[in-house]
Amino acid sequence: MAKTSKGTIIAQRLLSSLPTVIGVVIVTFLLTRALPGDPAAFFAGPAATPEAIAEIRQTLGLDRSLPEQFFIYLGELARGDLGNSLTTGQTVVYDLTTRLPASLELTLAGLAFAIALALPLGILAALRAGSWIDHGVRILATAGVSLPTFFTGLFLLYVLYFRLGIAPPPTGRLDILYSAPNQVTGFYLIDSLLEGDLELFWASLTQLVLPAITLGLFALAPLARVTRAAMLGVLSSDFIRTARASGLPPLQVLFGYAFRNALLPVVTTFGVVFSFLLGANILVEKVFAWPGIGSYAVGAVVASDYAPVQGFVLAMALLYVVLNLLIDMLYVVIDPRAGVET
């Protein structure tokens, strides 16, 4: 049997994502040059003098041909130069890197919430296919994907914060009474634990819960649906019958045999889920004043500050490529058949 080693497969996947990265860079380059009217005027800002605009046109290389401009753009990228933000006065790269952990913490928390809810629901729906639980999960999943995240967030805020007073106000990652933990990972939950500050951990956790739930509800639907479908398929397969005929304990059949196999198609939908999450992230950050890169980009959009928006789009695309790569690798690790010529 011809079988490629896992290392080789992973290397192949890494290589095959290279064209994607090039494509992403080309698209973001085209976006920077697609501005209507005079890009230099946009980059210079509304208050710039004609001289300043001309100077910017030259520094941006806008007087040269498009391919030339592209190579200049590549050079800038290589130096880690995405331009400056007019609103913060910092380089875009600085702004993005300082704000990225907040976004990642939120996205991962949302994903964790979605997984924690979607997998059991999907399994339950599959085990009781056709029952009211199944229909309930189906409608819940459809409703979940129909929720406008920004509206869900507002609604939860209104009920839980304004009406019931259970949730803290939407003031970002921490209440103003607290100061941020020393940055190690950039995740407040982890950093506060590293400092041994449980109060701070609790404070950041309570801030995180509502936005994470808002975000997770949106990702719930595709995960629950795929889990249900995958479990249904696996549960009626021959090897589950073998496992039952061998007298294996029901829990081992369900989790050790069925669920592990059902996990494979679930993992492949993580790509779509992340696309959902990263997009919805922008809206959630805006609603909860979460100081991540999404709200940064929204602020820049509103202020017609273009360099940060483009830097944001590029950063998100690269992040997404990396996440997809990780998903691919996870698949290679958990499926022994990966890389087999069929």
Add this chain to the structure above:
Amino acid sequence: MNAPTVSAPTRTEILSVEDLAVEFRTRSGIVRALERVSFRIRQGETLGIVGESGSGKSVTAFTVMGLLDRAGKVTTGQALFTTEAGKQVDLLTTPEKELRLLRGKELSMIFQNPRTALNPIRRVGKQIEDVLRCHSGLKGQALQERAIASLAQVRIPDPATRYAAYPYELSGGMCQRVMIALALACSPKLLIADEPTTGLDVTTQATVMNLIKDLAVQQNMAAVLITHDLALASEYCDRIIVMHAGHVVESASTHTLFTAPRHPYTARLIASTPEPHKTFADLLPIPGNLPDLRSATLPPCRFSGRCDRHTPECDQPPLPNTTVAPGHQVACWHPLE
């Protein structure tokens, strides 16, 4: 490997199924899948269950194993199984919790299409270990050794290496051997083989069947072979029951069944089986199809619609089950002479 201990076979009865009836509730009505199914099997004996697809062979096996899906309901009957401890239990009324402990340990089953019958993402050795762990309480090194021994027992070359293989890395015949190893790992008293050679190459079919037969003899085990292939059954079975549309129409020793079939369906079935000296034109197809088992007006004899010996008497219930000779039963008003 244990030396085969062929002590004088004590011919105790292992399984006795009496008057079994099973219904399936489906959207389009109730399917009366099995009715009046009775058979017995003794230690060391190989029983064949033969019939067309849809005749209820597999349903019988699944019912005995307690693996019927939720739509299926046992309406009457019992299936008495003699356990290792010598106790008689009715498999149909044993609670699932206790039945589970018997499955894989005292009664085992192997299936068709071995490649899909094994967990695709678990090493085959581990799958055998799972069964051993849950029934024998072995652990660690001893567990692994037993698993490898099981693989060796089914004559898998280089079992220590194959232990770590995934099913996709093995051929269909190898997978079926693994299935047999899995089923026999705990030395069950009864093995049910449901079309074990379907989906295998013709050349591997004989190897697999010989293996099953040898191991059954070696372990003095009772075996049920479910097949649509009369020739296969005639070669490996001591006794055969013939099923048609959920009824057992005839049961006899293999020799009697082939030399003196009494039920018209059995005779037809034999006539439609290819043999070396027959040409294609000699083969007689059986006219008609299985009756619709959802119908509320099923005739007492479910073969009557296809039978050329059919008389009005046949439509009078109940259908007789005549013992025409010792160990030879026929469910027919007008058996062949």
Add this chain to the structure above:
Amino acid sequence: MNETLRHARYVMGENLVTFGAFIFFFAMVLFAIFGEAIAPYNPLASNSALALQPPSFAHWFGTDELGRDVLSRVIVATRLDLGIAVVAVALSFVLGSILGTCAAYFGGWCDRIISRLIDTLMAFPLFVLAMGLVAALGNTIENIIYATAIINLPLYTRVVRSEVLVQRQAGYVEAAHLVGNGHLRIMGNHIFPNVLPVTMVHISLNMGWAILNAAGLSFIGLGVRPPTAEWGIMVAEGATYIVSGEWWLALFPGTVLMLAVFCFNLLGDGLRDLIDPRMRT
């Protein structure tokens, strides 16, 4: 045909939810066409004396900070929200069908280039791409439409491509070839009609998503500008008042937006059951 109708009635009867979605869909179409006539007030007429009134008999959904009737604004906004989604989905459906059919039918380089293009679009989180596109192309409603169309393009191209790949193998295509039909004729008259049913399901599911995207973009301040009535921007405007207790400003447009999306998703589900029960997951 009779068979299909019976099946349709079965799906409808079996699933009251789908039926409800159908009713809601017709109501939306009515509002979109006759919005101005149905709305009880002028959606743009402000009246500071009536600012921030809670829901009452005169103003079912209350009034906003300028004293405009929220109900009227929600009704009138239907046309814009549905309009954006319909045009965007139509655009990406047409373009995607052409690209997908070409890629599958001609194969080779054509397929490789189109697939590469689609993969590149798919490499972006789609809402982020839409945001970047509108920000780059300029902050207008047309650009919201284009952006929404572009991010939906991969879906249609892929679906159509894989369907055409299957159809291309079918005997009737070969037959049409032998009779002397040209490529365009075969693609248009023979293959495409067979691909249509599957794409219809996606269109319905996709409509809801397109509405969500457009509303999301205007929520963050792209595309639609005040004082235009649009659900997303109404929620955004109402968001500021929610913490001071004026919940109706955001709640009603948000709920209607949610129901609209829910409706399309349910219709898509129903349609899927209708066209191909096996696709149901």
